[in-house]
Amino acid sequence: MSKNPDTATQSSSGVPPLNPADQKRRDAASTLGNASQSKSSPEGVKEGGELPKGWEWKTIPDLVTDDGVFIDGDWVESKDQDPNGDVRLIQLADVGDGVYRNRSDRFMTKAKAHALHCTLLKDGDVLIARMPDPLGRACIFPGDKRLSVTVVDVAIVRSGNGEFDHRWLACFVNAHPFRSAISGLQAGSTRKRISRGNLATIPLPVPPLPEQRRIVAEIEKQFTRLEAGVAALQRVQANLKRYRAAVLKAACEGRLVPTEAELPRRSGVPPLGSAKKRQDAASTFETGEALLARILTERRQNWLARRSHGEGGKARGQYKEPAAPDTTNLPTIPNGWTWANGEQLFSWSSGAGLTQQDIQEGNYPVYGGNGVTGYHNAFVAEIPTLIIGRVGALCGNVYLTDGPAWITDNAIYAIQTPSCVAMRFIRLAFTRAELNKRAAGSGQPFVNQRMLNETVIPLPPLAEQTRIVAEVERRLSVVEELESVVSANLQRATRLRNSILQKAFTGGLR
Missing domain, CATH: 1.10.287 (Helix Hairpins)
Structure with missing residues (x-):
């Protein structure tokens, strides 16, 4: 089995020569030292002086004998795979940082593996991931009850008759000096990777x-x-x-x-219902039901005020009362509390587009779906308001601004908030609603204004x-x-x- 790395020019030892013009490669080599037999400590880890007696600088190809293996896995496309096959295809996801993860579930037939000249893995092989994350992580393949091969972005190392311990090599590949050298040799604009040829140039202090x-x-x-x-x-x-x-x-x-219901009960004073006005605050309290009625009255008055000032859009036509929540299957809540939904409490709007590159340094926090992402010189929400992450793995996260803020189009925010509620309580109630678990969309989960309108939360006094x-x-x-x-x-x-x-x-x- 060939062990030569994937480069155009090879030395007699199978190690591609260092190109003096390739500054990245020379920098990585200097991190660990010279790939010669010099016993000088590598510049990047010069703490203990020279290498201990009996240690030598070598590369992976130096360690692998002619009957060993230092090759990439196999190029196996989706069309080559078969869920009913009897050969397992080990993926990048299976290669952990020092740990074999055993996560994938891909297979191919023996006939296809033979036709593609695939390399069968053996117990104890060192697997090195040539793509993130992290780049260059290594683990020991523990074996599988089925025949196994791996993908092209995983390098396979097997000593043959070479005198090195596979566990030792995996440990060193995962150590900081080797990782640091890899970071200097990585390539790729969107997704970084390291070639096996570059892996072959990195020297190791071998005891x-x-x-x-x-x-x-x-x-x-x-x-x-x-x-x-x-x-x-x-x-x-x-x-x-x-x-x-x-x-x-x-x-x-x-x-x-x-x-609140327990406090006046101790003094023998009954609570006020929703049809009564509040009396002495020291002896009575406004129930959640009465509070909700106040909120709905304020909501209607705000709508009428917008219409009277000539604001268009939603302030046209006849006012429509928000639908009350369906409380059929909701749990029992304390006396004096009531249920309210997002539509009764708020009007919602999507945020305004603002890329990271367009942020102009300022004092106003920029909220996206994952919280504050920077500070801008303008705002879209002037008063403290509730913000809900709209899209992505963390959609449904709930935030509360302290003052003016910019909300991006990755979030939804309340544009009309009642003046008679504790917004910090509303935030924790929406957090408790676990909006993320109700998110729609399989590939890219999201929440929308309809979901927020239908979200039911408890409303205490x-x-x-x-x-x-x-x-x-x-x-x-x-x-x-x-x-x-x-x-x-x-x-x-x-x-x-x-x-x-x-x-x-x-x-x-x-």
Whole structure:
């Protein structure tokens, strides 16, 4: 099996010569050192001086003997595949960063694999992904109960009779020095990739085989401890996420703070119904039903005002009352609360187009579907308003502006907001509605104004909304602080992982 990399000119050892005119290639090589037998430490990792005794600079082709393999996978098109085939086609998605992911479900027949002269994988082969993400990640193929081949954007390395440990090579390919060299050799405008020919030029500090095995054993021991810590941190993250959801659920069910109905009951004063005016605020309260009636009255008055001022569009013709929500299958809510939908509370509009290149530096936040993306010198919404991500994987995310802001056409925002609600409560109620789970579209999920109009949320009395928001923010501030600590420790674990690999391949891991 040929092991020559895919370049036009080859040296006698199978390694393409470095082109002096190719600055990127020379820079990458200098990151790791010279590909000769010099024992000088590579410039980019010059911490321990010279290589340890017995170590040598080599490249992947140097390590692979004539009966070994250093080739790309096979060019297998969709027409060559067969879901009922008995040969598995390993994909880029299966190649993890040090871990075989086993995610894909593609097959072809033995006859087609033979016709295409495919290379069958063997247990223990090193698979190197030549496309992101991340570019150059490597793992060990653990074998499969079926015959297996892989795609052309995965390089296969097999030692043959060469004296190197496959696990050691996979570890080094995933280490920072090798990744740094890859970043200097990558090509492609939209999707980066590295050719096998360029992979073949990157030098490796190669210890004797027994030392390789000792290094791998030490890496695995330290990684086992590190991964246990990471797993514990991830469990904390998951618990915090569940707690956050539980707080929002309790807030929207009236279980987080005493309700307005409970407070006057203790003093023996009955609440006012929707047909009565509010009396002394110290002894009575306005129910959610009465509050909604006020909101609808304000909505109608705003419509009439726009028409009287000659504003066209929706202010023409006869005023149409928004439809009440269907509460048939909704859960029970506390006494004094009511249900309201998005159409009763708001009028909606899509944002205005603004590309990242067109943003002119200013003081007004620019909201897209994923939150703030920059600051502009103009705004489309003057008062604090509710914003819903319209399209993409994070569609349905809910934001609340503090003041004037630009909202792009990747979001929908409320252009008419009631003056008699706590907007921060409305935001958490819409967040609790989990709009993303109701998104339409398979390839590109989205939410639209119809969905927002039909979204039903609980509406407590105004004073209770304020108390709920205060309690939610108090609890979630603790959650956010803990999430920040967990995130910082996960980043620290990543740095520690890189440090372990760095020491391993400079002879410093003992």
